[in-house]
Amino acid sequence: MAPSPSHPVGRGRAAATQIRSEDFTRFERARILGARALQISLGAPLLVETPPTLIDPVEIAELEFGAGVIPITVRRTPLD
Amino acid sequence: MRFPLPKRVPASRGSDVTKEEKKPPSKLDSLLVEFAAIDGVVFPPLILKEFHDRVQHLRLEPAELKKVVHEVAVRFGRARVDPHESVGIIAAQSIGEPGTQMTLRTFHYAGVAEMNVTLGLPRLIELVDARRVPSTPMMTVYVERKHRTDRDEVQKIALQIEVTTIPDVAAIGTVVEDLKVVVTPQLGLMQGRGVKRADIERSLQENIDTRKFRLGHGSGSGEGRSFELFLAEPPTPAPGKAKKEDPDEDMPFKKLLAASEEAKGIRIKGVSGIKRALIKKEKDEYVIYTEGSNLEDVLELPGVDGDRTTTNSVFEIYKVFGIEAARAALIQEASRTLGEQGLTVDIRHLMLVSDVMTNEGDIRAIGRHGISGKKTSVLARAAFEITAAHLLRAAITGEADDLKGVAENIIVGQPITLGTGAVNLVYRPTIAPRTPPQLTPPPPPVEAADADEPTVEA
Numbered sequence: 001m002a003p004s005p006s007h008p009v010g011r012g013r014a015a016a017t018q019i020r021s022e023d024f025t026r027f028e029r030a031r032i033l034g035a036r037a038l039q040i041s042l043g044a045p046l047l048v049e050t051p052p053t054l055i056d057p058v059e060i061a062e063l064e065f066g067a068g069v070i071p072i073t074v075r076r077t078p079l080d
Numbered sequence: 081m082r083f084p085l086p087k088r089v090p091a092s093r094g095s096d097v098t099k100e101e102k103k104p105p106s107k108l109d110s111l112l113v114e115f116a117a118i119d120g121v122v123f124p125p126l127i128l129k130e131f132h133d134r135v136q137h138l139r140l141e142p143a144e145l146k147k148v149v150h151e152v153a154v155r156f157g158r159a160r161v162d163p164h165e166s167v168g169i170i171a172a173q174s175i176g177e178p179g180t181q182m183t184l185r186t187f188h189y190a191g192v193a194e195m196n197v198t199l200g201l202p203r204l205i206e207l208v209d210a211r212r213v214p215s216t217p218m219m220t221v222y223v224e225r226k227h228r229t230d231r232d233e234v235q236k237i238a239l240q241i242e243v244t245t246i247p248d249v250a251a252i253g254t255v256v257e258d259l260k261v262v263v264t265p266q267l268g269l270m271q272g273r274g275v276k277r278a279d280i281e282r283s284l285q286e287n288i289d290t291r292k293f294r295l296g297h298g299s300g301s302g303e304g305r306s307f308e309l310f311l312a313e314p315p316t317p318a319p320g321k322a323k324k325e326d327p328d329e330d331m332p333f334k335k336l337l338a339a340s341e342e343a344k345g346i347r348i349k350g351v352s353g354i355k356r357a358l359i360k361k362e363k364d365e366y367v368i369y370t371e372g373s374n375l376e377d378v379l380e381l382p383g384v385d386g387d388r389t390t391t392n393s394v395f396e397i398y399k400v401f402g403i404e405a406a407r408a409a410l411i412q413e414a415s416r417t418l419g420e421q422g423l424t425v426d427i428r429h430l431m432l433v434s435d436v437m438t439n440e441g442d443i444r445a446i447g448r449h450g451i452s453g454k455k456t457s458v459l460a461r462a463a464f465e466i467t468a469a470h471l472l473r474a475a476i477t478g479e480a481d482d483l484k485g486v487a488e489n490i491i492v493g494q495p496i497t498l499g500t501g502a503v504n505l506v507y508r509p510t511i512a513p514r515t516p517p518q519l520t521p522p523p524p525p526v527e528a529a530d531a532d533e534p535t536v537e538a
Contacts, residue, residue: 025162031503075504 028074029065036070037061108132111142115149121156164502166486168436171429178423179204196371197392203417207410210437210445212395217373219354219392222385223366234359234366237383239274241370242357243350246283246343249275254340256333261309261340262298270303277303279348284309287346293339309343311335351377375400395443403438410434410443455485463487 024032040046041057047069050060064070109132116123123131131152140148161167182201198206198216206214221241227233246252249269253262263284265277284295284307298306353374359366370378375396379386391397392413398406414430436451437444444450452464458474458481474481483489486496495501 025164027162027164027500028503031500031505034500035505071507071509073506073508075506077504 024074032070032072032074033058033061033065035072036064106132108136111145112149115146116153118146119150119153119157121153123156127156164497164499166498167432171432174425174429175418175433178418178421178425181423182418182421199417199420204414207394207414207417208433208437208446210394210443210450214373214393216371217353217391217393219368219370219373219375219378220390221357221368221370221378222388223368224383224385227383228365228385231359231366233383234368236274237381238357238359238368240349240381241351241354241368241378243352243354243372244273244275244348246280246346246348249273249348250280252340252343254336256336259311259333259336261293261336261343262306263309263343264298264300264306265304267304275348277305281307283346283348284343288339288342292335309339311339351381354378398443403441403443406443407434407438410437457481457483457485457488459483459488459491460485463491 037057037060040060046060047064048060048067050063054060054063061070109128112123112128112131112135135145135148179201182204196216197218198214202215221237222228223234223237227237246263250266251264253264254260255262263280265280270276281295288295288309292311294310296308296310298308300306351374354370354372356371358369358371360369361367373391373393373396375389375391375393376399378384379389379400390409394406394409394413397409411427411430411434414433415425415427418425418430433446437446444454446452448465453461455461455464458470458479462470462474464487473479481488483492483494484497486498489496489501
């Protein structure tokens with residue numbers, strides 16, 4: 001279970017700009033990592049320095065996610 | 081199937097609730113809220129109340145309280161569910177798996193003679209099916225404080241609750257030659273049930289059809305004097321009218337037999353629906369357990385503690401106290417049924433089930449006749465049962481489906497709106513890297529440069 005203290009879900013765009021990386025739910029994290037790993041696997045330029053031995057796109061994506069440099073975020077819409 | 085609206089809520093309870101709500105938040109409460117805010121947590125009212133009740137008597141210094149709140153906030157955060165978690169599926173599994181371990185047998189109630197209560201799987205099914213009457217309705221009646229420990233007083237109330245019929249206190253016989261039914265009160269039985277001869281007389285008068293019978297007094301004296309029911313003379317049939325209308329016309333003894341059967345069913349006192357009432361000592365008070373249930377009428381009796389008296393009939397609770405009480409009763413009954421079998425199911429799963437069953441304002445069953453049959457989406461209903469019939473009907477009436485639910489999206493081959501499937505990604509070139517990348521060029525445009533927020537496909 002995510003230990004994140006708050007989930008500002010349901011406040012639309014205004015809230016989305018304030019999401020810190022530790023505030024993503026585990027589903028959002030997985031989705032972002034997946035999207036970024038796909039880009040990397042297809043040859044996208046990396047956003048962080050990586051050791052030359054690191055070749056798994058998912059691991060690189062995790063590294064980037066940890067550094068907070070992935071230019072992807074989520075749009076949260078109010079649940080009905 | 082819609083249940084009727086709740087009839088009433090006893091006045092005593094209603095006023096208590098409003099009084100409590102009007103109270104301004106106490107100092108302790110505002111401290112709790114304040115400390116929780118430090119951890120970014122907002123406690124729901126129920127948790128806040130329980131927290132308050134548990135901490136109240138400890139007289140903690142603010143600094144100590146702060147530590148406690150922090151600890152609770154951390155645990156609270158850990159216990160929470162992420163948005164888009166498929167809680168329904170998890171609840172279904174969490175109840176279903178222990179359900180396979182439940183016994184199908186109905187046990188006898190431990191300690192109380194001959195008290196049969198449906199337990200285990202049959203009981204759970206009964207709850208989830210939202211049956212109006214449980215197969216073994218049962219009440220637990222508590223007595224008001226001043227009489228709680230007095231066995232005789234409790235016994236008196238139990239006698240008022242338990243239905244007493246004429247055969248319970250009197251012998252019924254027929255005398256064919258005189259065309260009469262004789263009811264002979266049995267003093268011993270009457271004493272045990274607290275019934276007077278006048279009570280029998282009154283109930284006879286009230287319940288016997290005077291067009292057919294005439295009530296008289298028979299032999300004996302005092303309390304034990306018997307009653308006699310004479311068959312009334314049949315009214316002379318109007319000449320010319322068909323005489324065969326009543327086939328029993330020529331056989332008065334048949335009527336006599338019918339009369340004695342009728343007398344056997346006459347209720348002298350008690351609350352209708354309650355077959356038996358037993359007293360059991362529990363801790364330091366006497367509690368009445370009944371076979372049969374009639375919450376509405378039992379609550380009316382003087383001496384009954386209406387705050388604690390309860391029934392295992394969820395529908396009766398709904399009728400008397402309303403839907404929120406019914407929800408609470410469902411949770412409690414389901415949790416107790418599972419608990420009695422030694423199974424632990426997190427109460428939140430049961431809460432979810434009860435919420436789904438009650439959130440429309442009446443009690444709906446889980447399954448075809450309840451929530452599954454009432455889904456708005458055609459595809460969801462078709463996925464559940466009788467597929468062709470639902471689709472055909474939808475085609476005839478021109479129904480639309482907005483593909484919001486899980487089943488619909490699986491059918492059309494789209495990601496479902498749960499978990500990662502519910503997340504909408506957005507490309508944000510404005511996010512500044514925390515440590516600027518040194519060797520790498522700026523991030524690539526994920527897709528063709530759309531106006532403001534192109535959605536990322538992956």
